[in-house]
Structures are given as structure tokens and as C-alpha cells.
Amino acid sequence: MTDGSATAGESPVTNRLSCPSCGEHAGTTDAFCESCGSLLKPQSLPPQRESAGIQTNPSDRPCLACAGKVGSDGWCTVCGMKVSNGREHVIEQPASMVAGVSDKGIVHPRNEDAAALAADPDICWAALVVCDGVTTAADSDVASLAAVNAARALLAAAPRPPNTSAEARIAHWSEQLIAAAAAANRAATETAHAIGDVENPPSATFVAAVADRDVLVAAWIGDSRAYWLPEAGPAEQLSVDDSWATAQINIGVSRDVAEASPQAHAITRWIGPDGPSGDASTSATTARSPGWLMVCSDGLWNYCSEASELAKLVYSLADSSAAHEPLPLAESLVTWANEQGGHDNITVALAFVDPTAEIAPTAEIDPTASEVEMKESF
Amino acid sequence: MATWTAEVFQNEYLPDGATDVHAIITVTCADSGQAGDDGSGAAEAIIIDCSGSMDGPQTKMIAARQAAAAAIGELSDGTWFGVVAGNGGPVIAYPPPALEVGGMVQADTRTRAQANYAVSQLRARGGTALGMWLMAANDLFARTPASQKHAILLTDGKNEGETEQQLAVAISRVTGQFQCDCRGVGADWDVNELRGIATAMLGSVDLIADPAEMAADFRTMMQTAMSRGVANAKLRVWAPLGAEVLFVRQVEPTIDELSARRVEVTNLISEFPTGAWGDESRDYHVAVRVAAKPLGSEQLAARVQLEVGGQVVGQGLVKALWSDDSALTTRINPAVAHYTGQAELADVIQEGLAAKAAGDEVTATFKLGRAAQLAAETGNDEATNRLKKVVDIEDAETGTVRLKRAVSKLDEMALDTSSTKTTRVRPS
Numbered sequence: 001m002t003d004g005s006a007t008a009g010e011s012p013v014t015n016r017l018s019c020p021s022c023g024e025h026a027g028t029t030d031a032f033c034e035s036c037g038s039l040l041k042p043q044s045l046p047p048q049r050e051s052a053g054i055q056t057n058p059s060d061r062p063c064l065a066c067a068g069k070v071g072s073d074g075w076c077t078v079c080g081m082k083v084s085n086g087r088e089h090v091i092e093q094p095a096s097m098v099a100g101v102s103d104k105g106i107v108h109p110r111n112e113d114a115a116a117l118a119a120d121p122d123i124c125w126a127a128l129v130v131c132d133g134v135t136t137a138a139d140s141d142v143a144s145l146a147a148v149n150a151a152r153a154l155l156a157a158a159p160r161p162p163n164t165s166a167e168a169r170i171a172h173w174s175e176q177l178i179a180a181a182a183a184a185n186r187a188a189t190e191t192a193h194a195i196g197d198v199e200n201p202p203s204a205t206f207v208a209a210v211a212d213r214d215v216l217v218a219a220w221i222g223d224s225r226a227y228w229l230p231e232a233g234p235a236e237q238l239s240v241d242d243s244w245a246t247a248q249i250n251i252g253v254s255r256d257v258a259e260a261s262p263q264a265h266a267i268t269r270w271i272g273p274d275g276p277s278g279d280a281s282t283s284a285t286t287a288r289s290p291g292w293l294m295v296c297s298d299g300l301w302n303y304c305s306e307a308s309e310l311a312k313l314v315y316s317l318a319d320s321s322a323a324h325e326p327l328p329l330a331e332s333l334v335t336w337a338n339e340q341g342g343h344d345n346i347t348v349a350l351a352f353v354d355p356t357a358e359i360a361p362t363a364e365i366d367p368t369a370s371e372v373e374m375k376e377s378f
Numbered sequence: 379m380a381t382w383t384a385e386v387f388q389n390e391y392l393p394d395g396a397t398d399v400h401a402i403i404t405v406t407c408a409d410s411g412q413a414g415d416d417g418s419g420a421a422e423a424i425i426i427d428c429s430g431s432m433d434g435p436q437t438k439m440i441a442a443r444q445a446a447a448a449a450i451g452e453l454s455d456g457t458w459f460g461v462v463a464g465n466g467g468p469v470i471a472y473p474p475p476a477l478e479v480g481g482m483v484q485a486d487t488r489t490r491a492q493a494n495y496a497v498s499q500l501r502a503r504g505g506t507a508l509g510m511w512l513m514a515a516n517d518l519f520a521r522t523p524a525s526q527k528h529a530i531l532l533t534d535g536k537n538e539g540e541t542e543q544q545l546a547v548a549i550s551r552v553t554g555q556f557q558c559d560c561r562g563v564g565a566d567w568d569v570n571e572l573r574g575i576a577t578a579m580l581g582s583v584d585l586i587a588d589p590a591e592m593a594a595d596f597r598t599m600m601q602t603a604m605s606r607g608v609a610n611a612k613l614r615v616w617a618p619l620g621a622e623v624l625f626v627r628q629v630e631p632t633i634d635e636l637s638a639r640r641v642e643v644t645n646l647i648s649e650f651p652t653g654a655w656g657d658e659s660r661d662y663h664v665a666v667r668v669a670a671k672p673l674g675s676e677q678l679a680a681r682v683q684l685e686v687g688g689q690v691v692g693q694g695l696v697k698a699l700w701s702d703d704s705a706l707t708t709r710i711n712p713a714v715a716h717y718t719g720q721a722e723l724a725d726v727i728q729e730g731l732a733a734k735a736a737g738d739e740v741t742a743t744f745k746l747g748r749a750a751q752l753a754a755e756t757g758n759d760e761a762t763n764r765l766k767k768v769v770d771i772e773d774a775e776t777g778t779v780r781l782k783r784a785v786s787k788l789d790e791m792a793l794d795t796s797s798t799k800t801t802r803v804r805p806s
């Protein structure tokens with residue numbers, strides 16, 4: 001999950017807080033709610049993110065065991081049961097060439113990331129979608145799940161033009177991905193309206209990538225990322241964060257200074273009812289050797305940001321006996337991120353892309369063939 | 379501003395059907411500032427025994443004057459203070475009535491010099507009435523605007539000027555009004571009596587065997603008091619509905635049962651006063667009995683929080699997780715084991731010495747033997763050294779000891795007063 005800001009856990013507390021559990025206003029120096037004792041997460045919000053940043057959480061779901069109020073530490077304030085949304089560790093693998101793992105991590109009480117995948121191995125086609133719910137907004141986990149499912153449904157149903165040029169396929173998938181982001185945004189917004197929390201609507205990041213044979217296209221809103229990590233040749237980060245740090249770098253601040261800033265991670269674009277308007281950003285590349293297409297939340301890339309470093313990590317973790325199997329690799333990456341501290345939810349989706357593989361020449365395109373079933377493990 | 383951290387040490391894995399959860403919570407306060415920083419100032423009372431016995435030998439009264447002056451020298455400018463001369467009827471030695479503004483005056487060069495002169499004039503005569511001394515200090519404190527109040531009390535004798543009942547009433551009147559560190563000089567005071575005062579008043583108790591050590595001890599006590607920038611913190615313990623908090627005990631730097639000071643906040647939350655804090659760590663042992671849950675269940679057994687000025691400033695979570703993996707459930711957390719041993723050590727030393735005083739040598743030998751065993755097991759070398767002055771340790775491993783025939787009263791009192799001092803768990 002992404003915080004509205006990246007300062008969580010650093011500065012003790014700044015101002016303008018109210019309790020995420022009971023909504024009670026708290027003083028400027030409070031670390032915990034005076035009224036219910038809940039931990040108040042430190043907030044230092046960039047001006048762009050104001051409306052969604054104030055912590056009120058009137059719609060927080062009650063304890064499943066006793067209907068008591070849930071503390072923001074993730075435990076019921078009455079019976080002490082752990083609060084679960086069933087997404088502590090979710091595995092998704094609709095086809096053997098793709099896999100996604102979404103994990104709660106260690107520090108956060110709830111997993112607000114979500115992943116949805118689709119694939120058609122016969123034509124070397126895959127779509128990966130990840131959304132990262134904004135922690136400071138209520139029910140962002142509901143919004144992120146609705147968003148990834150909406151985007152996947154759109155991509156899975158999109159036409160897959162055979163025998164067209166790389167340029168044409170890039171143009172086609174860029175358009176489809178922008179439409180998928182719009183669908184995700186609508187789904188997140190509908191969630192918000194269903195919840196009826198106008199003050200602090202749920203919001204999320206969005207990233208999706210499509211592999212169509214040698215063509216790789218990514219689209220994003222926010223700071224979840226897409227990478228192309230080939231076996232040979234340079235690794236690439238396909239997405240560019242919509243973040244405060246990127247905005248600073250764009251106006252000439254050095255990367256070191258910008259990324260060290262306490263609000264480096266504050267996102268400047270997100271999906272949800274109060275998100276800034278505009279299409280998703282897109283980028284594309286062409287695969288020349290086999291490799292991994294990855295989309296992930298910042299729970300992973302926070303620990304390994306540079307594409308070249310991430311490629312090294314991925315190939316060092318890949319089991320030599322199962323070098324092209326995405327699920328063990330995705331699990332290893334999640335385990336690795338948890339070993340680094342698991343400070344955030346960790347979601348990673350992978351597709352093994354082999355542009356050199358033979359494709360059945362007369363493969364019938366059946367959009368529904370890639371409808372997937374979701375596997376969840378608790 | 380003070381920053382707080384709370385760390386939890388426990389084995390959260392419980393076997394099927396188990397209900398009791400034990401944890402050690404280490405609370406650390408940093409950047410606390412100076413006494414008086416976080417409210418309307420600090421106030422100090424110095425209570426000096428001026429009973430007739432302080433002149434036998436005369437060195438005690440001389441040392442007491444020097445010690446009081448040493449403590450006065452450590453008062454930060456602006457600290458409200460006063461000196462109580464204690465005997466059968468307490469006298470306010472400083473400030474004199476003409477100077478009395480709000481019961482105490484604020485420390486500066488002039489008032490410190492005046493107070494030094496006043497304590498140099500203290501003379502030993504009359505009896506000992508500890509309860510009245512505390513009440514006199516309380517009257518002084520009550521008329522200051524200070525929110526952080528601390529006293530040092532020195533005595534050389536038992537409370538003979540008033541009844542036990544009178545002392546108990548006085549203690550209950552002043553409890554919660556100020557903190558009080560208590561010192562006994564010589565061998566004629568009652569360890570249990572002074573420990574009772576110190577415990578109720580969230581202070582320390584110690585023996586000053588040699589009057590020559592008194593000034594240094596007073597200076598240290600006052601320096602410590604002046605370095606406590608957090609006037610008052612409370613330990614707040616939440617336990618789930620239906621659970622029972624078995625005990626809450628400070629286990630480091632000294633054993634202090636907090637359970638008796640419990641204040642109910644809600645049906646699930648209790649609070650325990652912990653007094654003023656400087657930059658320091660204290661360890662707490664919390665034990666909670668919860669209803670057993672099915673294997674694989676996980677639940678929160680306690681939230682242990684620090685509260686300052688109505689705000690929760692730190693939190694540690696105590697968890698329970700039922701498992702059928704005996705490799706996990708049979709492990710005893712080393713910190714829990716260590717402090718369980720140290721708490722028992724304090725008990726058996728006090729019980730052993732009480733039995734010895736009552737002439738019950740069998741019980742005394744058994745209890746002090748167990749003490750020798752626990753001191754060795756928990757690596758409390760200081761306790762072992764003090765025990766060796768009271769018993770001959772034949773085999774520490776089995777707890778076999780013999781009572782020494784000729785034991786100095788001061789050695790016994792040193793063992794008794796320091797029985798609650800603990801050592802930190804050694805890294806394994």
C-alpha cells in the first residue's frame with residue numbers, strides 16, 4: 001500500500017490529524033488517539049494530496065468476531081482478534097507463463113494491494129495489473145481489488161490483432177491500457193460511492209503491462225511500477241512514477257536530493273473519485289531476448305529501485321531448475337522484500353516473455369479463453 | 379520533546395489449551411529534557427531527620443547537613459524547594475515564614491545560600507515521626523504551582539513518635555502527591571517501614587552504611603531528579619474482553635509490583651502510575667490470562683501503552699498464537715525467565731531475612747538457599763556477594779547454604795534493601 005506520504009515512521013507526528021479508528025480529532029503532538037488509543041500515522045502531506053489525506057475512517061469495518069471497533073494496529077479493541085480481509089498472502093496464476101503474489105508485508109496491518117492477471121500462452125500474450133490502495137483512505141483495499149478486476153476484464157476482452165506490425169500493436173495496446181486504467185478508475189470510484197465516504201474516499205495507484213509477443217506496453221497512474229528485465233541486454237523501468245520526487249527531478253532537483261526528501265513518495269496522481277483527471281501515462285519497448293515483464297507495488301521496489309539492480313536480484317533468486325517459472329520467483333521476491341523489513345504491502349506480478357518462441361500460426365483468438373480463476377491462499 | 383519506544387519480548391506461541399501469556403516490555407524514554415520542562419515547574423523537598431539519635435554518633439548529623447547542602451547545590455534555577463527538619467514535630471527549616479511565598483521558594487544563588495545557612499543550623503533533638511514529616515512536605519508542595527514534585531527523606535531510626543496506624547494514614551494521604559526517595563543511615567532503622575513509604579511514593583529505598591557516603595548519594599539523587607523531564611507517565615494496559623490481567627510488575631531497574639496501584643479506566647483498560655522519567659529504560663512484566671483458542675488462532679493478549687498528559691506516546695503489542703508445534707511452544711522467552719527468577723529472588727531474600735529475624739532458622743536457610751540458587755542462575759552477582767555476607771554458600775546450583783553465625787546488622791540490611799534491584803538479562 002502507498003501512504004499519502006512517505007514519512008510514515010520517520011518524523012514523530014505533524015499536524016492535522018484525526019484518529020483513523022474513531023475519527024476523533026487529535027492534537028498536533030499525538031501519536032495515538034486520545035479517545036480510543038489507536039495509533040495515529042504520521043502525516044506530512046503534499047499539497048496535491050490534501051483532500052484524501054485527512055484521516056477519518058468512519059466506514060472502517062468492524063471486527064468479524066465480535067463486531068467491536070478495530071484499532072489501527074490491526075487488532076480488535078474489544079476481543080483482540082486479528083482483523084483480516086483475507087488477503088494476507090494472495091497467489092494468482094491463471095496460466096503457467098504468469099504469476100502474481102500479493103502479500104501484507106510485516107508492518108502494515110492489512111493488505112491493500114491487489115493484482116489481477118490474464119494470459120494466453122498460445123500467442124505469447126499476457127496482461128498484468130497491480131493497484132496499491134492508499135493507506136490513509138478508508139477501504140482502499142476494496143477499491144484496489146475492484147480496480148484490478150475491472151482493468152483485467154477489459155484487457156482480457158480486448159481484440160488481439162494477429163500478424164500486425166510492432167508499431168501497430170504498441171498503438172493498439174497503449175489505447176487498450178488507457179481504457180483499462182479508465183475502467184479501473186471507474187471501479188474505484190463506484191466503490192467509493194457505494195461506501196459513501198466523500199470526505200476521505202478510497203484511492204489507489206494503477207499499473208498494468210501487456211506483453212504481445214515481442215511488444216511490451218505499460219500504463220500507470222501513481223508510483224507502482226513496470227519493468228522489463230531481459231536475460232540479455234539492459235533492464236528497463238517502463239513506468240515513470242507520478243510522485244513528488246519525479247516532479248522535483250523534472251524541475252531540475254538532483255535525484256539524490258529529491259529521493260531523500262521526506263515526501264519523496266507522495267504521489268501526484270491516483271485513481272479514485274478525487275483523483276486528478278487525465279489518461280494513464282504509457283510507454284513501450286520491444287523484447288529482443290527472453291526475460292521477465294514485471295509490475296509491482298512500492299513494497300518491492302522500495303528495496304530495489306534501479307532496473308539493473310532489480311534484474312540482478314531477479315536472476316539471482318530464480319531457481320535454476322525452474323528458471324522460467326514465475327510463481328516460485330514471485331514468491332521469492334516477496335520473501336526477500338519481507339526479509340528487508342516488509343514495511344509495506346508487497347505485490348509482484350510476472351510474465352515470462354520469450355519473443356523467440358514459435359507461435360502457432362493459425363491460433364484462434366478467443367477472448368474468453370483467458371478468463372481466469374483466482375486462487376487465494378490464506 | 380521526549381520520545382518513547384516500547385519493545386516486547388515474549389514467546390507468543392502457546393500449546394493447545396494454554397491460557398497464560400507472559401511478556402517483558404522494555405520502555406525507553408529519550409530526549410526527556412530537564413525537570414519542570416513539561417509543566418508548571420518542578421518542586422523538591424529535602425526531609426532531614428533531626429531526631430536526638432542523629433547525634434549518636436555526631437558524624438550522622440554533620441553528614442546530614444552536608445548532604446542537604448549537596449542536594450541544594452544541585453537544584454536547577456527556578457526549582458521550587460524547601461527543607462523539612464524532622465523530629466517528633468516537623469519544622470520547616472527553609473524557607474523561613476517571612477520568605478514563604480506559596481510554601482516554597484524558587485532556587486537561585488541567593489535562596490540556595492540562604493538554605494545552606496539554614497541547614498548548617500540544624501540540630502539533633504527529639505523523636506521520629508515519619509508520617510508527620512511527609513505531611514509537612516506535602517503541605518509545602520500543595521502551595522506551589524509545580525506539577526513535578528519530588529522529595530528526599532533521610533532517617534536513622536524507626537517510626538517511634540507515632541503509631542503504625544498514623545503512619546499508614548499519612549502515607550495514604552500523600553500517595554500520588556509527590557515522589558519520595560528514602561534513605562536510612564546506620565543500623566537502627568526499619569527496612570520494611572522505609573520500603574513501604576518508598577514503594578507507595580514511587581521512590582527508591584537504600585541504606586547509607588557510612589555517613590561519609592551520604593553527601594555523594596544525595597547529590598546523585600538530586601541530579602537524577604533534576605534530569606527527569608517527564609513529570610508523570612502512566613503505564614496503560616489493555617486486555618481483551620474476558621481476559622484477566624494476572625499481574626503488572628516493573629522488573630528493571632527494580633522489582634516493583636504495580637498491580638496494587640491499578641486504576642481502572644474502562645472495563646478493558648487499567649492504568650498504573652510510574653512517576654517521573656528521565657532518559658532511561660524500564661522493563662515491565664505483564665501476564666494476562668486469555669481464553670484458550672483453537673490451534674492456529676492468533677489474538678492480541680495485551681496492548682501495553684505509555685501515557686503522558688492524557689496522550690498515549692508508545693505502545694507494545696503482546697500476542698498469543700496457538701500452535702501444535704512443540705518446538706515453538708515449549709521455548710521460554712529468556713527475558714521472561716530471567717525476570718521471573720529475579721522477582722522470586724527478591725521475595726525469597728525478604729522472606730528469608732524475615733524468618734531469620736523471627737528465629738525460624740529452617741525457613742531462613744531454605745529461602746536464602748533458594749536465593750543463592752536464583753542469584754547464580756540469573757547472573758545477579760551483586761545479590762550473590764551480599765548473600766555471602768549473611769550465609770555460607772556451599773553449592774549455589776542446588777541452593778545449599780548455611781546461616782552465618784556472626785552477621786553484621788548492616789550487611790543484613792544491605793541485602794534486604796537491595797533485594798529488589800535487578801540486573802538486565804544477559805545476551806545469550
Ligand SMILES: [Zn+2]
Pocket residue numbers: 019020021022023024033034035036037038
Ligand atoms: Zn480513535
Ligand SMILES: [Zn+2]
Pocket residue numbers: 063064065066067068076077078079080081
Ligand atoms: Zn473483536
